[in-house]
Amino acid sequence: MRFARPALVLLLLPVAARAAPPTITGTTVDATTGQAIAGVEIGVEYAGRSAPQAARTDATGGFSVALVTLFPGAVSLLGEVTLEITAPGYGKVTEILSCGHDGQACGDPVRVPLSRVAGAATFNDDEARVLDRLYSSEGRTLYLLPYDLPVSAGPAIDNTAFQDALAIGINTVLADLQLPPDTPGIEPPPPVGLKTLATIHVERTDAERVQAIGKRLNALAVVGGSGAGTSSGGAPETRIVSQYHVIPSTEGFSVGTVYVRDVVLGTPESAYEIAEGLSDRWALYTLLALSIRQFNRARDEGDVRGLAEVSAYLRAEKARWGVQDTATIRRLDRFIDLVEGELRRLSPPLAGGGPE
Amino acid sequence: MARQRRALVCFALVAALALPGWAAAGDMVVSSFTDPAALKGLREVLPHLTNKVLVAEFLDRGDTDLGKALAFLLWGEVLTAISDQAGVGAVVARLPDEGRLVALAQGTYHEAVADLARAQNTWLALWGLIDVRGDTAFVSTYLSVLPEVQRARPLFQVQGAEGPAAAWTARMPQTLYPFRLVRIPLERLFHRAVVTRSGVAVRAAPRPEAPVIEELGADVALTMTAMRGAWLEVDTPAGRHGFLHMEKNRPVELPPPTVAAHRKSVNLRAAPGGEVLTRTDLVGEFPVLDRRYVPGHGLWYRLAVGGRAGWVSAVLVEERFRLPAVDFTAGVLRFQAGNFTGARAHFDRFLRLHPGERNVTLGAAHQYLGASHLNARFPNPEAAIDALSAAVTLTPFSADAFKARAVANAGLAMTSDRPPIPVLEAAPAAAVADLTQAIRLNPYDRQAWTMVDTLDAAAAGAGDAKLRRAVAADPSRLRDQLREIHHLAPPVLLPRQVGPRGEPEATHPGP
Numbered sequence: 106m107r108f109a110r111p112a113l114v115l116l117l118l119p120v121a122a123r124a125a126p127p128t129i130t131g132t133t134v135d136a137t138t139g140q141a142i143a144g145v146e147i148g149v150e151y152a153g154r155s156a157p158q159a160a161r162t163d164a165t166g167g168f169s170v171a172l173v174t175l176f177p178g179a180v181s182l183l184g185e186v187t188l189e190i191t192a193p194g195y196g197k198v199t200e201i202l203s204c205g206h207d208g209q210a211c212g213d214p215v216r217v218p219l220s221r222v223a224g225a226a227t228f229n230d231d232e233a234r235v236l237d238r239l240y241s242s243e244g245r246t247l248y249l250l251p252y253d254l255p256v257s258a259g260p261a262i263d264n265t266a267f268q269d270a271l272a273i274g275i276n277t278v279l280a281d282l283q284l285p286p287d288t289p290g291i292e293p294p295p296p297v298g299l300k301t302l303a304t305i306h307v308e309r310t311d312a313e314r315v316q317a318i319g320k321r322l323n324a325l326a327v328v329g330g331s332g333a334g335t336s337s338g339g340a341p342e343t344r345i346v347s348q349y350h351v352i353p354s355t356e357g358f359s360v361g362t363v364y365v366r367d368v369v370l371g372t373p374e375s376a377y378e379i380a381e382g383l384s385d386r387w388a389l390y391t392l393l394a395l396s397i398r399q400f401n402r403a404r405d406e407g408d409v410r411g412l413a414e415v416s417a418y419l420r421a422e423k424a425r426w427g428v429q430d431t432a433t434i435r436r437l438d439r440f441i442d443l444v445e446g447e448l449r450r451l452s453p454p455l456a457g458g459g460p461e
Numbered sequence: 462m463a464r465q466r467r468a469l470v471c472f473a474l475v476a477a478l479a480l481p482g483w484a485a486a487g488d489m490v491v492s493s494f495t496d497p498a499a500l501k502g503l504r505e506v507l508p509h510l511t512n513k514v515l516v517a518e519f520l521d522r523g524d525t526d527l528g529k530a531l532a533f534l535l536w537g538e539v540l541t542a543i544s545d546q547a548g549v550g551a552v553v554a555r556l557p558d559e560g561r562l563v564a565l566a567q568g569t570y571h572e573a574v575a576d577l578a579r580a581q582n583t584w585l586a587l588w589g590l591i592d593v594r595g596d597t598a599f600v601s602t603y604l605s606v607l608p609e610v611q612r613a614r615p616l617f618q619v620q621g622a623e624g625p626a627a628a629w630t631a632r633m634p635q636t637l638y639p640f641r642l643v644r645i646p647l648e649r650l651f652h653r654a655v656v657t658r659s660g661v662a663v664r665a666a667p668r669p670e671a672p673v674i675e676e677l678g679a680d681v682a683l684t685m686t687a688m689r690g691a692w693l694e695v696d697t698p699a700g701r702h703g704f705l706h707m708e709k710n711r712p713v714e715l716p717p718p719t720v721a722a723h724r725k726s727v728n729l730r731a732a733p734g735g736e737v738l739t740r741t742d743l744v745g746e747f748p749v750l751d752r753r754y755v756p757g758h759g760l761w762y763r764l765a766v767g768g769r770a771g772w773v774s775a776v777l778v779e780e781r782f783r784l785p786a787v788d789f790t791a792g793v794l795r796f797q798a799g800n801f802t803g804a805r806a807h808f809d810r811f812l813r814l815h816p817g818e819r820n821v822t823l824g825a826a827h828q829y830l831g832a833s834h835l836n837a838r839f840p841n842p843e844a845a846i847d848a849l850s851a852a853v854t855l856t857p858f859s860a861d862a863f864k865a866r867a868v869a870n871a872g873l874a875m876t877s878d879r880p881p882i883p884v885l886e887a888a889p890a891a892a893v894a895d896l897t898q899a900i901r902l903n904p905y906d907r908q909a910w911t912m913v914d915t916l917d918a919a920a921a922g923a924g925d926a927k928l929r930r931a932v933a934a935d936p937s938r939l940r941d942q943l944r945e946i947h948h949l950a951p952p953v954l955l956p957r958q959v960g961p962r963g964e965p966e967a968t969h970p971g972p
């Protein structure tokens with residue numbers, strides 16, 4: 106009995122060696138024309154691994170990224186896999202694939218629409234009136250494009266309840282950022298508001314237009330999503346794709362558009378079921394949007410305390426995540442480095458400072 | 462061994478409250494959640510208690526009346542979970558009349574609850590959202606701690622440390638503990654035995670003016686089948702079906718719906734402490750039919766076991782509440798009351814039964830568990846460091862998790878009569894390593910730099926004698942480690958305090 110486990114491993118080794126490594130495949134297309142885009146850089150981060158240039162799309166816009174797992178076939182151990190997609194002239198796109206549920210979301214080909222970097226957008230009179238009415242003068246508002254969920258789930262999903270749950274989920278995270286308690290001047294950010302963009306028609310994949318709307322609204326972010334009911338081995342499940350369009354940006358760090366693909370077992374009955382899975386990520390992007398805006402202001406005004414506050418926010422946000430959240434941690438670290446660099450520029454280190 | 466363990470009492474007991482009363486107290490407050498004037502004029506209930514939780518009416522977008530029902534249910538369960546704890550209380554807050562909390566969103570609900578908690582002088586607030594779809598409830602629960610109180614209440618601290626060394630104090634950084642969404646059939650949520658506390662009138666309908674169909678005395682077990690707002694729908698032993706109001710005088714107690722056990726050959730008795738009916742194996746989860754406290758015999762549960770019903774001592778079973786927040790809240794209240802053994806039991810159960818909770822909530826539970834081990838009358842340093850290490854694993858980027866373990870290790874290192882156990886041998890180096898990591902994660906943390914100041918003093922042969930002896934046994938090694946820490950100082954440190962002219966006094970934590 107003592108030797109049963111090693112023996113079992115030895116028996117399984119040849120089988121494991123034959124299994125193909127999990128691979129993510131997909132296509133990049135122009136969001137407006139639908140045409141394939143070649144030469145797009147694909148970076149990948151997962152389970153502590155990072156490959157900034159893991160693949161490049163071919164002439165058909167196709168790409169393929171082989172993932173390294175501890176055991177071949179153990180895709181469910183990967184958790185989330187993040188793809189960072191960059192192409193000249195197009196807005197940056199991040200794809201977050203949930204591979205926790207038998208690797209199903211990982212296994213499906215990903216179609217990534219890329220939008221041109223937002224230029225001057227035009228709005229007709231009706232749209233302009235709506236946008237003026239919804240304008241955020243304080244710049245502390247998130248705008249929700251109502252989720253387009255499957256008909257079977259539709260009647261149960263109450264977008265108002267969904268919005269409530271998200272607002273509470275985001276604002277409680279902001280209020281609970283683990284900021285140094287005995288450092289005066291660093292307070293948690295005040296709450297943000299949520300408004301629905303129900304009366305504006307916009308294609309969710311048209312990131313260029315969504316970004317233009319967000320800028321016109323002085324938004325922190327525009328968020329929306331859609332879902333589809335499918336089945337896996339006879340068991341119903343719902344695939345939900347959420348899109349986060351973070352509006353503020355700064356040189357050296359941008360979030361751009363983030364697509365998150367989640368799999369919910371069964372058909373979600375309550376808006377809270379969907380909101381729970383999303384609110385941590387919403388809180389992250391809300392904090393990033395707030396921090397980018399404050400970073401731009403503080404850098405322009407030479408406000409050292411404002412920059413230190415941004416650094417504290419980002420570090421406190423980082424404290425909420427686990428070691429498996431590789432891409433989130435790296436993203437936060439990149440921004441922290443940028444802020445700290447600016448702090449060093451404005452306030453060089455003092456001489457000395459260590460015991461001899 | 463006992464003498465050695467006693468020697469390990471190096472942590473100050475935290476705020477054990479000796480308050481009047483021998484058991485938990487419950488009361489109700491009726492208030493608007495949005496009107497500041499109404500909050501100002503509100504009378505504080507249970508004013509003799511400072512260690513109490515406010516259970517607020519849940520936000521109920523569907524206007525099903527279950528937001529109120531859930532608050533009363535949780536209130537009852539929390540009171541049951543802390544029923545034997547002196548000096549603690551729970552206050553349930555509901556809207557006036559038949560009002561329902563259906564429209565308080567956009568992030569203002571949790572602020573309203575915090576304001577209500579402040580007005581009632583409670584430091585904890587339990588609140589959440591409920592959505593009902595068909596026969597299923599979706600419940601999202603949060604426990605808030607008022608930050609101003611949280612900051613003032615340490616988890617544990619190095620005993621006897623004075624001056625700058627007092628910085629070696631662990632605090633809980635979070636002020637909010639979110640719990641995973643619970644999807645539960647309504648029948649399972651509410652169905653249970655309830656026990657009358659005093660004479661009650663069972664009414665024909667859930668209205669105060671409805672006719673009374675039965676008068677019951679104290680200690681009568683009823684079957685609750687559902688709740689409508691603050692009204693309990695019950696079946697009486699005489700077979701009547703009616704309604705009881707869960708009002709401020711709390712006519713009934715809500716025992717846990719089930720208890721669990723894994724014991725062989727347990728006495729099943731005819732009455733609490735009475736004649737043995739049979740001996741039976743108690744393995745699994747059993748519905749509770751009744752619950753009784755008998756002076757001199759303790760607490761007893763009447764259970765349905767294998768087709769028979771009988772009484773079993775409460776010490777043989779473990780309570781099972783419907784929502785994870787109950788054990789967590791009871792643990793925090795007991796911890797604050799100085800009952801570290803009780804707190805440990807709640808957090809241990811919470812961690813065992815709910816391993817899928819969010820990492821920040823699990824991390825906090827581990828920290829409370831570790832602190833309970835340290836603050837206990839007979840501390841268990843190995844278990845404490847294990848629990849604090851579990852918190853570090855769950856939140857590996859939290860400076861506070863490392864800082865807490867650093868404080869624990871420093872406290873252990875300062876133990877005067879150190880038995881040769883590995884965790885104590887490694888403690889001094891572990892304390893410095895954890896402090897280094899805490900500063901690496903958050904170089905703006907003033908407390909951490911003050912801790913470094915005390916190490917500087919120790920390396921220079923000054924400062925707290927115990928700390929000096931503990932961490933400066935090898936001064937040259939400590940100086941090497943300190944040099945590394947100082948290099949982590951950010952280019953700009955926020956001022957420690959503002960001088961008389963508004964000028965920052967210190968900008969760098971130099972030696």
